[in-house]
Amino acid sequence: MKKNAPDNSKTLYFLQGAGEMRERIREYDWASTPLGTPELWPTTLKTAVSIMLDNPFAMYIAWGKEYIQLYNDGYRPILGENKHPKALGISSRETFMEIWHIIGSMFDSVMEGEAVAYPHFMLLLNRNGYMEECFFDFAYSPIRLEDGTVGGVLVTVTETTTKKKAEDALKKSEQYFRAMADNIPNLAWMADETGYIFWYNKQWYDYTGTTVEQMKGWGWQSVHDPDWLPTVITNWTRSLENGEPFEMTFPLKGADGLYRKFLTRVLPVRDKDGRIYQWFGTNTDITTQIQAEQNLKESEQRFRAVADNIPNLAWMADETGYIFWYNKQWYEYTGTTVEQMKGWGWQSVHDPDMLPKVITKWTRSLENGEPFEMTFPLKGADGLYRKFLTRVLPVRDKDGRIYQWFGTNTDVTNQIEIEQSLIESEERFRTMAEGTDVLIATSDETSNASYFNKAWTNFTGRSMGQLINYG
Numbered sequence: 001m002k003k004n005a006p007d008n009s010k011t012l013y014f015l016q017g018a019g020e021m022r023e024r025i026r027e028y029d030w031a032s033t034p035l036g037t038p039e040l041w042p043t044t045l046k047t048a049v050s051i052m053l054d055n056p057f058a059m060y061i062a063w064g065k066e067y068i069q070l071y072n073d074g075y076r077p078i079l080g081e082n083k084h085p086k087a088l089g090i091s092s093r094e095t096f097m098e099i100w101h102i103i104g105s106m107f108d109s110v111m112e113g114e115a116v117a118y119p120h121f122m123l124l125l126n127r128n129g130y131m132e133e134c135f136f137d138f139a140y141s142p143i144r145l146e147d148g149t150v151g152g153v154l155v156t157v158t159e160t161t162t163k164k165k166a167e168d169a170l171k172k173s174e175q176y177f178r179a180m181a182d183n184i185p186n187l188a189w190m191a192d193e194t195g196y197i198f199w200y201n202k203q204w205y206d207y208t209g210t211t212v213e214q215m216k217g218w219g220w221q222s223v224h225d226p227d228w229l230p231t232v233i234t235n236w237t238r239s240l241e242n243g244e245p246f247e248m249t250f251p252l253k254g255a256d257g258l259y260r261k262f263l264t265r266v267l268p269v270r271d272k273d274g275r276i277y278q279w280f281g282t283n284t285d286i287t288t289q290i291q292a293e294q295n296l297k298e299s300e301q302r303f304r305a306v307a308d309n310i311p312n313l314a315w316m317a318d319e320t321g322y323i324f325w326y327n328k329q330w331y332e333y334t335g336t337t338v339e340q341m342k343g344w345g346w347q348s349v350h351d352p353d354m355l356p357k358v359i360t361k362w363t364r365s366l367e368n369g370e371p372f373e374m375t376f377p378l379k380g381a382d383g384l385y386r387k388f389l390t391r392v393l394p395v396r397d398k399d400g401r402i403y404q405w406f407g408t409n410t411d412v413t414n415q416i417e418i419e420q421s422l423i424e425s426e427e428r429f430r431t432m433a434e435g436t437d438v439l440i441a442t443s444d445e446t447s448n449a450s451y452f453n454k455a456w457t458n459f460t461g462r463s464m465g466q467l468i469n470y471g
Contacts, residue, residue: 012038014050021073022053024088033089034066048143048154058159061143063152067092067107078136078159080127098131099123106140110153116140120164135164187252187262187283189220193276195240204283209255225251225259236266243268243276252283260287313378313388313409315346319402321366330409335381351377351385362392369394369402378409386413 015026015038031037038046045063052059052072060071069087076084079095087095096103102123106116117139125134138157142150182202189204191197196217205211208223224232228250239246246266251259266281308328315330317323322343331337334349347355354376365372372392377385392407434453442451457463 012046014038014046015053017053019053019073021071021076021088024085025049025053025070028089030089033068034064035068035089042145042151044143044145044151048152052154058157060155060157061152062092062107062155063143065111067153069095075157078127078134078157080125082127082129096125098126107153110140110142111150113142113144113150115142120160122164133161135160184282185284187285189281189283191266191279191281193278195236195279207254207285208252223253225253239266239268240279246281249286260285261290262286310408311410313411315407315409317392317405317407319404321362321405333380334378349379351379365392365394366405372407375412386411387416388412 012026015022025038035041035045041049045061048061049070052061052070055072056074058072058074058078060069060075062069069090069092071079071087079087083095092107093100093104109116119137120135121138122133122135124131126132127134136157137160138155141154141156143152143154145151178199178201184201185203186201187204187207188201189197190199197215197220198217200212200215204215208215210219210223214222221229221233232248232250235248236246238244245268247264249261249263252262253259262283263286264281264283266279268276269278269280271277304325304327310327311329313330313333314327315323316325323341323346324343326338326341330341334341336345336349340348347359350358358374358376361374362372364370371394373390375387375389378388379385388409389412390407390409392405394402395404395406397403436453437455439453439455441453452468
């Protein structure tokens with residue numbers, strides 16, 4: 001800005017009013033420029049300047065062959081700190097030297113009477129101390145003098161840098177999204193707020209064998225099972241009406257004409273005000289999963305049928321030891337219910353004197369993953385205890401991690417009683433044999449001597465071992 005300019009604002013109607021650029025133009029020493037003092041400016045220029053300064057949008061004027069610049073308040077941000085305010089009163093060639101090789105010819109065309117306009121035009125400008133990509137919607141119009149010749153260029157401009165970058169970012173984001181969506185294993189699609197589907201990913205077309213034209217809008221109905229379609233439409237319509245996510249499993253027909261089961265989830269996409277403007281849906285093929293679940297269910301049914309018909313008590317626990325299943329024999333023997341036995345309810349049928357030892361040993365197995373084996377009493381429905389040999393084995397997944405335990409309790413009461421009776425019978429026999437002078441010997445099932453009484457050792461002078469070894 002040049003100082004000490006004469007104050008002619010009172011006589012210059014087109015410069016009257018408030019605003020930074022009005023004040024700067026009034027104070028500028030225009031006499032030192034090719035334009036001369038404002039009083040002598042052509043009427044056309046005065047009118048153009050008045051219109052420019054009154055316009056809230058960015059405008060500027062490049063006057064004469066030298067393209068001397070005047071601009072309004074709206075144009076200041078376009079110039080930036082590097083060019084404003086020194087751009088006032090100097091040539092456009094100087095202000096925009098970094099892009100003059102691009103816009104210079106446009107200015108020359110306008111001076112010959114030809115208007116120029118471009119949308120989203122990119123220019124590399126140094127307006128804040130560094131080069132930056134800037135985008136503009138602009139029009140260069142000729143300002144004609146009274147004789148019809150062109151006196152200067154009127155520039156009307158709207159900066160679209162932010163908008164253009166946002167559009168580019170959105171476009172890039174959509175490209176990334178579609179590239180990602182085309183490489184996920186799921187079928188995927190997008191619909192507008194009315195449910196009209198306008199995009200499917202590559203997997204959808206690969207699986208269904210359909211085309212873009214066939215699938216537009218409501219074409220998806222053609223790959224649905226006719227028996228399921230009414231329910232699908234009812235549920236989808238309900239989601240469109242209430243804005244709630246959609247989730248349903250139904251069959252979709254493949255290019256081979258066969259149907260596979262898909263878990264379909266659809267989520268609403270909302271704008272900043274919470275209004276739904278799109279829906280994003282995925283269809284995940286779970287046919288194999290459903291078949292595996294069915295096979296597992298059938299396997300479990302077979303297992304439980306077998307487990308319910310073995311003579312042992314049997315049960316299953318999770319990796320923490322929480323028991324979630326007992327076979328029929330358990331409930332019949334203990335006289336308990338499912339609710340009574342859940343989790344740690346098994347402790348109620350244990351002998352209180354043995355229970356601490358059982359818990360200690362069971363806890364140790366849970367901690368170290370080693371099989372559990374122990375004999376202890378369990379209370380029956382009659383209130384009496386019977387001895388059970390209990391064995392528990394860990395069940396591991398493919399990575400070796402324990403996810404279950406399987407246990408059996410085998411009633412060994414009779415076996416223990418027989419063994420005890422045999423021990424007592426053996427003790428009575430030996431007491432009798434050792435107390436007589438009669439020579440007594442026994443042999444095993446192979447006819448080999450297994451026992452000689454004291455009378456034999458006294459009579460022969462040999463020990464028991466010698467008699468057994470040598471007869």
